[in-house]
Amino acid sequence: MAKKRKLSEIRKKVENGSAVVLTVQELIDQISEGKKVKFEDVDIVTTATKGLMSGIMGIFSFRLSPPKTLRKFTEVDINGIPAFPGPCPNEYLGIVDLIIYGTTQSRTKDNYCGGSLFREIAEGKPIEILAKSAEGETIEKVMDLEDMQFAKLAGTRQAIKNYNAMINCETYNVNTIFSCLPFSPNKTEITFSGCGALNPFQNDPEFESFGVGSPVLVNGNIGHLMGPGTRNYIEKPNMMTIAPFKGMKPEYMGAFKTSYGLEPICSLALPIPILNENIFNNIIKSDKLVKLTILSLVGREKVGEITYGDVWKNNFFMRFNPDACKNCEECKAIDKCPTNAFIIKEGMISAIDRSRCFNCGNCTHLCPEAFELDLKTIEFEGKDIPIVLRQSDRYGAIKLAEQLKSMILKGEFPLKKPISKLQFAKEVK
Ligand code: SF4
Numbered sequence: 351m352a353k354k355r356k357l358s359e360i361r362k363k364v365e366n367g368s369a370v371v372l373t374v375q376e377l378i379d380q381i382s383e384g385k386k387v388k389f390e391d392v393d394i395v396t397t398a399t400k401g402l403m404s405g406i407m408g409i410f411s412f413r414l415s416p417p418k419t420l421r422k423f424t425e426v427d428i429n430g431i432p433a434f435p436g437p438c439p440n441e442y443l444g445i446v447d448l449i450i451y452g453t454t455q456s457r458t459k460d461n462y463c464g465g466s467l468f469r470e471i472a473e474g475k476p477i478e479i480l481a482k483s484a485e486g487e488t489i490e491k492v493m494d495l496e497d498m499q500f501a502k503l504a505g506t507r508q509a510i511k512n513y514n515a516m517i518n519c520e521t522y523n524v525n526t527i528f529s530c531l532p533f534s535p536n537k538t539e540i541t542f543s544g545c546g547a548l549n550p551f552q553n554d555p556e557f558e559s560f561g562v563g564s565p566v567l568v569n570g571n572i573g574h575l576m577g578p579g580t581r582n583y584i585e586k587p588n589m590m591t592i593a594p595f596k597g598m599k600p601e602y603m604g605a606f607k608t609s610y611g612l613e614p615i616c617s618l619a620l621p622i623p624i625l626n627e628n629i630f631n632n633i634i635k636s637d638k639l640v641k642l643t644i645l646s647l648v649g650r651e652k653v654g655e656i657t658y659g660d661v662w663k664n665n666f667f668m669r670f671n672p673d674a675c676k677n678c679e680e681c682k683a684i685d686k687c688p689t690n691a692f693i694i695k696e697g698m699i700s701a702i703d704r705s706r707c708f709n710c711g712n713c714t715h716l717c718p719e720a721f722e723l724d725l726k727t728i729e730f731e732g733k734d735i736p737i738v739l740r741q742s743d744r745y746g747a748i749k750l751a752e753q754l755k756s757m758i759l760k761g762e763f764p765l766k767k768p769i770s771k772l773q774f775a776k777e778v779k
């Protein structure tokens with residue numbers, strides 16, 4: 351008979367301190383060390399992903415003027431980023447509701463987009479607001495998260511069930527969101543995205559354990575899963591979530607500079623209660639069993655297939671060795687960190703800001719002497735092609751999965767049944 355357990359039984363075990371909660375990474379490590387893990391051995395696993403998530407937006411509401419003074423606000427910039435005032439006009443209330451896209455670039459700040467702003471809001475930094483009313487009056491105000499009546503981060507397309515690797519099959523460099531430097535031509539380098547075996551959908555491909563209304567950890571703060579996101583289909587499910595900015599951890603957020611502009615960073619973690627053997631059997635799959643499709647950058651045709659086991663294997667964390675620096679006349683890496691993680695002293699990189707580092711490997715690609723990371727090489731059409739960039743941070747995702755595990759064990763994260771099952775389209779129309 352198929353083995354099962356109820357969510358209420360798991361909750362009781364959490365309450366009495368006997369629940370076994372593991373991150374997917376811990377489970378994979380135990381299995382690769384030869385341990386036989388059975389259904390009875392684990393009650394919950396925690397999954398996570400940290401990556402570039404274009405489909406995020408901030409939804410805010412705050413007061414800009416006393417009631418009855420102005421009809422409504424028609425234009426609002428925050429730190430130079432144009433927002434969309436509304437949908438509610440809040441006529442004569444002096445309050446503005448607005449939405450800001452994570453991808454929108456600032457008109458006044460270099461290398462600054464919605465993703466950068468969201469991180470600064472979570473950090474509690476003051477933000478500058480410039481608003482125009484319907485009457486043509488201009489209001490300037492400085493405020494922080496505490497001054498806002500409403501501040502939530504919503505996602506339209508998140509935690510996609512892994513992604514793709516990219517290769518440039520053209521004969522010319524291409525500036526693209528899939529590389530930090532112009533993408534070299536003639537199939538000479540590969541970049542990829544996706545946290546592989548750690549991804550939530552990868553571990554629950556039949557959507558049995560989480561669904562509409564499930565609590566989710568968004569950037570380290572508890573939010574909720576709203577449902578399937580845009581452009582979803584059964585082979586590539588994704589989710590929409592919403593969570594308050596207050597309580598988010600900046601280290602899971604920010605912006606990533608590509609050769610075609612900035613992209614926001616976002617991180618999600620979800621628990622998977624092991625309710626039946628089917629869920630358990632899906633979880634114990636290693637990276638080697640998770641496919642990674644190689645696409646041609648221009649045109650997006652499939653040109654190859656590898657697995658996440660080819661790109662993720664104990665190579666999550668980048669180490670910087672300043673002693674290896676050769677006082678080069680011109681540093682090849684100094685202005686090339688996509689997340690601004692270099693701490694510069696006397697014109698040299700002196701250390702790494704770990705709260706910003708994405709472990710992407712761009713610095714290693716540029717200067718393997720000072721930045722240590724096994725980026726791996728892929729065999730493609732009979733040649734060894736180097737990976738030059740990872741656009742997902744597996745190390746950060748593991749940390750978030752560990753945070754979720756700790757919150758569950760302390761009773762700080764609610765384990766709830768979803769309101770309804772996630773339904774995905776059969777194909778993209
Ligand atoms: S990081 Fe690399 S390129 Fe830059 S100074 Fe050090 S050794 Fe030279």
Ligand code: SF4
Nearest residue numbers: 687707708710711713
């Ligand atoms: S791995 Fe290097 S280039 Fe990438 S974010 Fe970290 S410091 Fe920057």
